[in-house]
Amino acid sequence: MNITDYMQTLGRNARAASYLLARAGTAQKNKALNAIADAILRDKAALLAANAEDVEAARLAGLETALLDRLTLTDKGVDSMAEGVRQIAELADPIGEMTDIKYRPSGIQVGKMRVPLGVIGIIYEARPNVTADAAALCLKSGNAAILRGGSEAIRSNQAIARLVTEGLQTAGLPKTAVQVVETTDRAAVGELITLREFVDVIVPRGGKGLIARLRKEARVPMIQHLDGNCHVYLEASADLQKALAIVENAKTQRYSPCNTAESLLVDASEAARLLPPVAAMLTLRGVEIRGCPKTCALVPNAKAATEEDYLTEYLAPIISVKVVDGIDAAIAHINHYSSHHTDAIVTENHPLALRFLREVDSSSVMINASTRFADGFEYGLGAEIGISTDKIHARGPVGLEGLTSQKWVVFGDGQVRS
């Protein structure tokens, strides 16, 4: 079968399964999820063996260490995979919830019902744990899923897929509710992201490169985020202790997450009070400082920043710093340079805090808190399929609700429109 026909078949199967899933009850979906978790633990040895084959093949192919690490499943990793699936079973079912049911003058009652999106395509890199996690999130939210993981993880993914299928069947759900693409041909991705008739949304989970590539060719809507160039702005009235704690946490707690701060703005009027101690703390932590001329004047060990620096998501112990004239300049800088992911102000001034909150155009805007809080678990979503920097549909951390839509429901008793 050629790839186009194969992906059309997966799409058609998924669409058909989506109607059965949409009407599946909470208990039935939870039964499937718990059966999947049980099967993962039961078949741990087989899973680890399949994964070991993937890792060995990838090593021979010369995959770099960081990617090998993400590909590798450990005994503990399999336990967490099963535990993650069980936790998703325990979340409240978003589907069927009706809200805002109100009587209208015509006598009808109008409101909204939360419903699945339908069919979700997940495209990810060689991280086998995403297979179980994404399958569980789609299933709980009543969506059929088509999963396409990195080709290096194909044996692990197929092993997990078999357990997912078993769990679905245990609960009487169609096995096509979750389908793992069985070919490693790259053309399959191209088909998946243009399968408008059968796929309602694509969720890419991976690095900037993957997402930028998909974005160019996708004809199906995507819930995506490109990068996290996050800012912390120390406003003139900032409390130094809060500033130190927040910048330290936002920049140095971990360097690789997308919600790590990459740029620091400091108000000119208080830069002499705020910047030297914050810069000293960063230097002590091994963070390289790249600053504007005013920054360099206040921080002797700072290097000169280029325009490019202010646009860069370093994912490394480097931070760009700029001294700005007041909140207008800070907001303008952020709206221009930020990736609209997460930006924070440190201030004691109430009106300025609220202006920052309203005017900064990012998916998360924070007052006196570390950008590292931008996360589905920290926000109380219970789980996270990704963080969206788009404004359409879902913005910021995307949990189960981001995988749903709302339809209008009308309750009448024979009413007609006059």
Next chain:
Amino acid sequence: MNITDYMQTLGRNARAASYLLARAGTAQKNKALNAIADAILRDKAALLAANAEDVEAARLAGLETALLDRLTLTDKGVDSMAEGVRQIAELADPIGEMTDIKYRPSGIQVGKMRVPLGVIGIIYEARPNVTADAAALCLKSGNAAILRGGSEAIRSNQAIARLVTEGLQTAGLPKTAVQVVETTDRAAVGELITLREFVDVIVPRGGKGLIARLRKEARVPMIQHLDGNCHVYLEASADLQKALAIVENAKTQRYSPCNTAESLLVDASEAARLLPPVAAMLTLRGVEIRGCPKTCALVPNAKAATEEDYLTEYLAPIISVKVVDGIDAAIAHINHYSSHHTDAIVTENHPLALRFLREVDSSSVMINASTRFADGFEYGLGAEIGISTDKIHARGPVGLEGLTSQKWVVFGDGQVRS
């Protein structure tokens, strides 16, 4: 200037204006809207003169009568245009609303704030009233707008644009908050729908042809609906009087709206009771019936329906009819043939009513009410920019809220992530 550069300039202007609009207060936006309404009434004569030139040119170019009618502004039409803008001023401002602010165990408070989408591109046909209406909806929702109307209405649109600009300036808002594309070159549309850097969403307002064309080439998300193939299903327990009233209203009140019923499903077990009187009513109203063999057996004047009939939005006094075996067959038929716009059940059976509500995959699903109710005003949205049959972002009638997004807001007092 070439079209690409011209549209890039409009886009850049719109993006810059969007930040000023996002922070504009409710009173300021309302002041602009009322000033626009005042200016429309004051310059009614000039508006009508510009429109008369458009109509004359279109007549000479041989535009068909229905399109000439939509292009033509009347004295009363200008009054309603101004009144429409004033009504939008009176709607509640959706922007800045904060919801679900909750404390998390970390000590931060997390919630959501409603914000504008940013820049909205509206593409429509030769209907000058859309210019004022779309400008007002975007302005009230804090979005910058780029409007591209049908080329036949160019003089009318530019005349309205001047009044919009005046209103914006009266209120101290940037005149680039609403920009009307000044060229009739079709290439401008192609640029607008691919201007990802500067345009956040495209709202096409027009016929199926326009939308299908845009859909192929758009790289910016669209809030769209393709067609309205709406169903009424008479379930076995349907009350005949309600069935008669609902089918009559849904099919015959007006033939051209997208929420008019185009297909009737009747439960086989009660078809002999329900179908003949409903068909007689439709025949009396001049509606042609195209039915399945069982329909034709019960309704002597029915013609045989083809597969194509069940997929057709007639927008005319024709209805397709099918006798179905129970609610499963009805739901399956609707989910297959419907355009996912609006579908209704007529039933006295409570569990079946709720099954229909949950399982029919359409933007509006109704129990014992006419499909004609699917409308922003009937639903209480106050205004409507369109009806979306997409599931992503906005679904069903789209009012001001559909032109907004939500960002996450975090209130802390120095908290860091542990």
